Amino acid sequence: MAACYLSIMPELPEVETVCRGLAPILQGAHFTEIICRRRSLRYPFPKHFPNAIMGVPIVAVARRAKYILIHFANQQTLLLHLGMSGRLFKQEGDPQKHDHILFTLSNGHHLKFNDARRFGMLDLVANETLTAHPWLAHLGAEPFAKSLNPRWLYSALQKRKAAIKPSLMDQELWVGVGNIYASEALFMAKILPTRPAQSLSPAECGRLLNSVRSVLRAAIKAGGTSLRDYVQADGAMGYFQTSCKVYGRKGEACLRCAKSSGFVIQSIQQAGRSSFFCAQCQV
DNA sequence: CACGATACCTGTAAGC
DNA sequence: TGCTTACAGGTATCGT
Numbered sequence: 001m002a003a004c005y006l007s008i009m010p011e012l013p014e015v016e017t018v019c020r021g022l023a024p025i026l027q028g029a030h031f032t033e034i035i036c037r038r039r040s041l042r043y044p045f046p047k048h049f050p051n052a053i054m055g056v057p058i059v060a061v062a063r064r065a066k067y068i069l070i071h072f073a074n075q076q077t078l079l080l081h082l083g084m085s086g087r088l089f090k091q092e093g094d095p096q097k098h099d100h101i102l103f104t105l106s107n108g109h110h111l112k113f114n115d116a117r118r119f120g121m122l123d124l125v126a127n128e129t130l131t132a133h134p135w136l137a138h139l140g141a142e143p144f145a146k147s148l149n150p151r152w153l154y155s156a157l158q159k160r161k162a163a164i165k166p167s168l169m170d171q172e173l174w175v176g177v178g179n180i181y182a183s184e185a186l187f188m189a190k191i192l193p194t195r196p197a198q199s200l201s202p203a204e205c206g207r208l209l210n211s212v213r214s215v216l217r218a219a220i221k222a223g224g225t226s227l228r229d230y231v232q233a234d235g236a237m238g239y240f241q242t243s244c245k246v247y248g249r250k251g252e253a254c255l256r257c258a259k260s261s262g263f264v265i266q267s268i269q270q271a272g273r274s275s276f277f278c279a280q281c282q283v
Numbered sequence: 284c285a286c287g288a289t290a291c292c293t294g295t296a297a298g299c
Numbered sequence: 300t301g302c303t304t305a306c307a308g309g310t311a312t313c314g315t
Contacts (some may be wrong), residue, residue, distance in 0.1 A: 010308055042291070042310085066309075084308055085293080098293085117292045119309060135310090162286060171310080178308055247308095271287060274306085 010082040012143070012176030012216055015066045017223030018088055023061040025090065025109050026070060030057050033104035037095060041120040042083065049124040052076060065139045065175035075127045079135065083119030088112070140174040143212055148174070150206035157197040157205065164200060165193035166271040168212070177212055180247045181219070183276045185211040187246045187256075192282045193275040194268070246276040254278040 034050035057073040068088070070078040080088065092110040095102060100120075101113040113120070125133055141148055160167050167173065168182045177185065186193050188211035191204055200208065245255050250267040256278065257263055263280035 014308085081309080083292095083310085115292095116294065117307090119291065121310085160285085166286085169309095180308060272289080 009180065009219075010066060010084065010086060011178035011181055011219075012063075012066055013181075013219035013223050015063050015068060015082065016220050018082075019061050019063040019068055021090075022068070022070075022088070022111075025105065025107070025111070026058045026061050028057065029105045029107045029109070030055050031103055032106050033102075035102040036100070037102070038100050041086075041100065041115060041118045041122060043121060043123075045122055046124050049078075049122065052124060053078060064136060065142075065171060066178075067135065069130075071127070077125050077127055077130055079121070079123045079125055079130075079133065080113070081121035081135070083115060083117060083121065085117040086113065086115035086120035089114070138172050140170070140172050143174050143176050143216055148209060150202055150209055153205040153209050154200070154202045157200055160197035162197055163193060163270055164191060164195045164197045164208075165275050166273070167197040168208075169273075176216065179273050180244060181212070181215050183247045184215045184244055187277060187282060188215060190282050192279075193270060193277050246278065249276060254281060257281040 031050065031054055034054065036045065036050065039045050052074070053072050053076060056076070058070060059073050060071040062069040062071065066081060068080040068082075070080070072078070080086075082088065089112060090109060091112050095112070096114070098116045099112045099114045100118075101122075103111040103113075105111070113122075121135065123133070123135070130136065156173055157164070157167065165182050165186060168177050168185065169179065183193065185208065189204065189207040191200065191208060246265050249265040251264050254261070254263045254265055257280050261280045263278055265276050266279055267274055267276050269275070
């Protein structure tokens with residue numbers, strides 16, 4: 001099956017994969033050395049980073065939306081975001097281009113934060129103020145939260161005059177759906193990305209909720225597989241490949257209806273981002 | 284207020 | 300070959 005392959009993908013599935021890969025390396029250990037080769041990415045690092053966490057045991061690694069949360073025993077949390085091109089992976093040795101932070105752990109592991117475009121974000125926050133942090137305070141629900149159901153999505157979309165595709169990516173509605181999976185989920189749900197959000201029927205909201213969860217789950221599963229096969233071989237944690245049915249396939253045959261209709265995938269701009277869809281089998 | 288446009292950066296690929 | 304341009308997974312901020 002024809003498909004596009006993407007090597008880096010900091011939407012929810014990659015962040016989840018990175019967190020799962022980091023947890024066994026970090027939990028119970030502490031940092032013995034942290035070298036900052038620059039003092040900022042998108043924003044300046046806080047002054048107490050890294051000193052306030054040196055030697056402090058790591059108690060847990062978690063994900064919220066596309067943020068990585070590393071919890072320390074002194075009630076501080078390191079908040080990381082990969083931006084568009086950030087990667088956090090296990091690697092020892094001399095820094096390469098765009099390796100901005102080098103971590104050494106008490107258990108002998110080495111980690112690097114590499115980010116060519118420097119849209120990544122880092123902050124070190126006291127736990128008591130964590131949920132009020134400006135990066136976290138306005139985030140919507142996790143897509144796998146039990147509280148989400150078709151009726152909730154239908155109700156939430158009623159207020160929105162914008163197209164469904166940019167609405168899907170609104171992190172205040174729900175979190176984790178980025179530009180790739182917005183197109184993929186709409187294709188799976190057979191809904192055009194240009195439809196006004198408030199025009200979706202309750203049944204379509206049900207299909208869309210299922211589709212979003214389905215594409216995210218599949219990507220997380222692919223990431224987990226890749227993590228096992230790839231990371232342990234060469235330490236390149238944070239990379240994995242996924243295949244897309246519409247994203248990046250402009251001009252290629254629709255994988256669902258081309259045999260009968262000959263339709264090809266189209267690409268348009270919505271709110272400054274590329275959307276991919278089939279005008280025949282998405283309605 | 285809701286929404287779109289823009290800015291932040293560098294790398295890559297396409298076009299000439 | 301070399302130069303220019305367009306575009307790239309996200310999010311905060313600005314303007315309409």
